[in-house]
Structure formats: structure tokens, C-alpha cells
Amino acid sequence: MINVNELPDGKLQIEWDENDPIESILNDWTEKDFQDFFAYRLSQDSGKSEEEFGEVGDWETEIEEDDISEEN
Secondary structure, three states, rough: OOOEEOOOOOOOOEEOOOOOOHHHHHHHOOOOHHHHHHHHHHHHHHHOHHHOOOOOOOOOOOHHHHHHOOOO
């Protein structure tokens, strides 16, 4: 399970299971990847288009059903 906590300074702390077959995709994300992802998702919720938002990162790729392990 991915956990997001707000720290006293207002920053977000994001934790996940590095060994989980789905969550482990986050192991290679940079701070900028997380910032871009949340900005993109917020722009979708606000109705802004991708052109207004700017560049979209690799994280936009969907996980295929075959990528999900039956062990979960």
C-alpha cells in the first residue's frame, strides 16, 4: 500500500513497498517524476489540457494486466 503523509513543513512523504510487483515501479522515480505526476493528475481533475500542463512523463503509461502478479 502506498502511504502519503504531510510533514510539519508541508512537504509530502511518500512510502511504498519496494518489493511489491506493482508498487516497485516507483523505485526508479525521481522527485521530479513525483512532482510531474501529481501536477498532471491535478490538472486532469481541474480540467486543464495536456497542452496547458506541459510535458507528460513516462509514468503516464498504463500497466498491462499481464504485468500484475497473481501472487497478490
